[in-house]
Amino acid sequence: MNLTAENHRMPLSDGNSIPVIGLGTYADPKKTPKGTCAESVRIAIDAGYRHIDGAFVYYNENEVGQAIREKIAEGKVKREDIFYCGKLWNTCHPPELVRPTLEKTLNILQLDYVDLYIIELPMAFKPGEAIYPRDENGKWMYHETDLCATWEALEACKDAGLVKSIGVSNFNRRQLEMILNKPGLKHKPVSNQIECHPYFTQLKLLEFCREHGITIVAYSPLGTSRDETWVNVSSPALLKDPVLNTIGEKYKKTAAQVALRFSIQRGVTVIPKSFSPERIRENFQIFDFCLTDKEMKEIEALNKNIRYVEMLMWSDHPEYPFHDEY
Numbered sequence: 001m002n003l004t005a006e007n008h009r010m011p012l013s014d015g016n017s018i019p020v021i022g023l024g025t026y027a028d029p030k031k032t033p034k035g036t037c038a039e040s041v042r043i044a045i046d047a048g049y050r051h052i053d054g055a056f057v058y059y060n061e062n063e064v065g066q067a068i069r070e071k072i073a074e075g076k077v078k079r080e081d082i083f084y085c086g087k088l089w090n091t092c093h094p095p096e097l098v099r100p101t102l103e104k105t106l107n108i109l110q111l112d113y114v115d116l117y118i119i120e121l122p123m124a125f126k127p128g129e130a131i132y133p134r135d136e137n138g139k140w141m142y143h144e145t146d147l148c149a150t151w152e153a154l155e156a157c158k159d160a161g162l163v164k165s166i167g168v169s170n171f172n173r174r175q176l177e178m179i180l181n182k183p184g185l186k187h188k189p190v191s192n193q194i195e196c197h198p199y200f201t202q203l204k205l206l207e208f209c210r211e212h213g214i215t216i217v218a219y220s221p222l223g224t225s226r227d228e229t230w231v232n233v234s235s236p237a238l239l240k241d242p243v244l245n246t247i248g249e250k251y252k253k254t255a256a257q258v259a260l261r262f263s264i265q266r267g268v269t270v271i272p273k274s275f276s277p278e279r280i281r282e283n284f285q286i287f288d289f290c291l292t293d294k295e296m297k298e299i300e301a302l303n304k305n306i307r308y309v310e311m312l313m314w315s316d317h318p319e320y321p322f323h324d325e326y
């Protein structure tokens, strides 16, 4: 498929399509000045991005919605050009909470629908006001997880027109199979958003998803922000990799651009986060060069099975997804 800056959508299994690069919008809210996210989304849309990845728990969905609506009002884009992905958080898995939670997101965004809504993690937490519920001893308060029931509630949101496509995130093969084999399945997940980059190429999960028409959306495609709250910072930094940098020199591209190009060339959608105007623009400049088969193989060989986002604090959850091989 010949992807260009102007036309870089890939088909999804439900007949819709997804732009292969999107702007990630997670940044520590305590360290990010108000308005930074909105400004970054405006810059991204002006630079050619049509896909924005967000979530209620990023605490900046209001800014994402504001920027999208401004760009529509300006006439820069139409609503149907934009692809917004929102996420259902762990405390909102009970089926009766799914639609009200999505409606809350639509209300924050001030949009009529989202393009993709995904179950953010396969681990349910105790419903309630607290996003990260813990008891008086600091122990995480989990909740019975019934992924099939949550999925059925998502299917109903699609049928009601609140969301165009539905998918999952951080699901392993067993959890995907649970949905795919659910009796009476109405809509298959179109995508699985997972960590994926040259140090964690996810070959087996990629292959499984390909066989089942599930698009992989790669989070942390640049190797994360290396924020210690979430990231195993003892792992080597992806963008310092000599192979990525040497290949970059040949094309006058950065290691980041090479890493992103590698992913889209293997059919993986990327959602790099940047709130810096130069890097937002830089990350979109990946449609004017092409890696050779030899270079693709060289980059594939960098795989070290490094998962930066391990979420080990929840590893005792019955549905913690990363105990399985894939």
Ligand SMILES: NC(=O)c1ccc[n+]([C@@H]2O[C@H](COP(=O)([O-])OP(=O)(O)OC[C@H]3O[C@@H](n4cnc5c(N)ncnc54)[C@H](OP(=O)(O)O)[C@@H]3O)[C@@H](O)[C@H]2O)c1
Binding pocket: 023, 024, 025, 026, 027, 053, 054, 120, 169, 170, 193, 194, 218, 219, 220, 221, 222, 223, 224, 225, 226, 239, 254, 256, 257, 271, 272, 273, 274, 275, 276, 279, 280, 282, 283, 309
């Ligand atoms: N579903 C999930 O569980 C999940 C988990 C993690 C992330 N996500 C989503 O995926 C998005 C991306 O993942 P991520 O934020 O973990 O990591 P990432 O996109 O791999 O990396 C972001 C970091 O790289 C820096 N950066 C961006 N472009 C760069 C460039 N060209 N050169 C050098 N550094 C660059 C950014 O800093 P500046 O901002 O200063 O440029 C930021 O510190 C998130 O924002 C979020 O939307 C989803």
